[in-house]
Amino acid sequence: MERLIQCIADNVVSPLGLDSVSNYESVKAGRSGLKRYESMGNVHTPFTLSRIDRQVVDDACSRIGLADGRYTFFEKMLLLSSVQAVRDAGIDASSDKVLFVVSTTKGNVSLLGDPAGFPSERVLLGKAARQITDFFGNPNSPLVVCNACISGVCAQIEAMRALKSGRYDYAVVMGADEQSPFIISGFLSFKAISDDFCRPFDKDRRGLNLGECAATVVLKAADSVPDDCWELVTGAIRNDANHISGPSRTGEGSYLALMETLRCCRPEDLAFVNVHGTATAYNDEMESIAIYRAGLIDVPVTGLKGYYGHTMGAAGIMESILSMYAVRDHTVLATRGFAVQGTTYPVSVSPELRVTDGRQFIKLLSGFGGCNAALLYRLNGKW
Amino acid sequence: MGQLDYVILESDRAVVSGRVLEHESSGNAMLAELYRAHIADWPKFFKMDTLSKVGFVASELLLKQLSERRCGSEEYISNRAIVLFGTTASLCADKNYQETIQDIDNYYPSPALFVYTLPNIVTGEIAIRNHYRGETSFYVVEGADAAQMAFHLSCAFADDRTESVLAGWVDSTGNDDFKSFFTLIGKDDVEGLEDKIKTILNKTNI
């Protein structure tokens, strides 16, 4: 019998809160973590960013007994999130039946500019991930998924496959990125950053905001998923084969990934599609094309970048978690920053909260390297 | 259970399924030399970072080696996945980019360098060249472990559109320092995959 995949615990650490519930309530109330900054390090161009207060993280870390000075900020974010999720899941994370998967784009890259007393090998993502598995006493070699902005969805897909194979019973899937001058200067050089709040899918969108977040889901392999529990049903990763930084003009990879998830659900059963919605001119246009081509133009679309910015390695996980809370709450979250339709195909996006009775959602992402990914979650049973 | 065809591409060595390719240079110059001798029709090669150049040349050499024997339908080719592993990921590109922002008096962040600070760009370069629209993934691991690689490569076939995977290991620690191997895996190759990968790994300096 094929094993099914259940999501049994989750956590989000962000400027809006240190657990999933407070994050969901903040977003539902319309609060955003975004703030304008005039500079950071050598970066002297204004930008808008959702940044986690270092003191808040340090205080929370000392409450859970993390030794001071031993972990980088990136590792602290991951630990803070995963410790809470693992505790809520009630699993023995030191078992060899538990796989750890880390999603990040740049990990400890800020150590290149300022080593801060850490050994240079810590910029290696495998070494950073090992800090996490060592903390939990897990004997398995951690897997780091480094697929640009789609990493968080890819990490869940790979964890799902690893669990279905029978080798593992649980997977702790976490994602995070620290926003440093390295990443901010890079996106600025791409002229992709807005100094104002981002406006996903709006006609006046002028670029993205970056953000910091850590998020964790604990997945379990099971013979069945009980009613009112979350099942990770399917997911797919597809490439545009078009350009290493520009999205495809036909939304090819995103469309193909969407079509794969639609083999497991009908459009009318979807509560919404939670899109990437970075608020760059090209990304949102491309997503609207892919959604139209996939026959989902009437399905509610919602994006979270107006609350969190683009949280990179965390995005696929945090945005999946917020979507789960929204479905349970019969809610399609408002797309903060959106006002006037601004894509060729008019997707169903709204600046207001909407009501839904759907019990499934698709999480969609696209990234540099031409990669795209889609994931389908289902809340089992009926209302 | 046949062995897999492979390409090994290291700083001063290029081997295609046991056959050593001749070259006069080493490091980045060797990559350009191999490109000119065996590929030559993709000028974007010269814009790539070392990680992508290695992946591009190695995959081209492998596909050239296989072209007579493993032709497939357009759909078979289009659905091909690319799954790569490494320990140092984009570290070499990261350091090159960091240099463009480190000094406030010489602060000119380079978009062409920044884009390569994502290790999965090499999978994108190969996908573009070959029109592969399947899955592309880059996994960073602590070290080259045949069992771990074989496990995650066989997982790639859980996507039932995936019938073949262009797989490999690629690390670049400096502009002239790199280690890699590439191979092509079909569904039939999954059985005993760990041993097949071990056989290739043993021939490398990874």
Add this chain to the structure above:
Amino acid sequence: MEEMILKLKQEIIEVLNLEDVQPSDIDNDAPLFGEGLGLDSIDALELIVLMEKNYGIKLQDPAKGKEIFKSVNVMADYIQKNRTK
């Protein structure tokens, strides 16, 4: 101006890694983008960096690059008029 155009061509070839392209291969009036050199959006962004680094010209709006990078002649002319170093 001739000297300036030659220097600019050499700079473009260098920063865009146009291997096997000589300055004489680039027509002064031919479009830099669209055909010929096979340049893309990242190259356009890199030309913006070149203008700032070598000539002290800050271009905030990348859309403006489209006009400036029409040809080497247009680009050289723009640099002459706006350079701060």
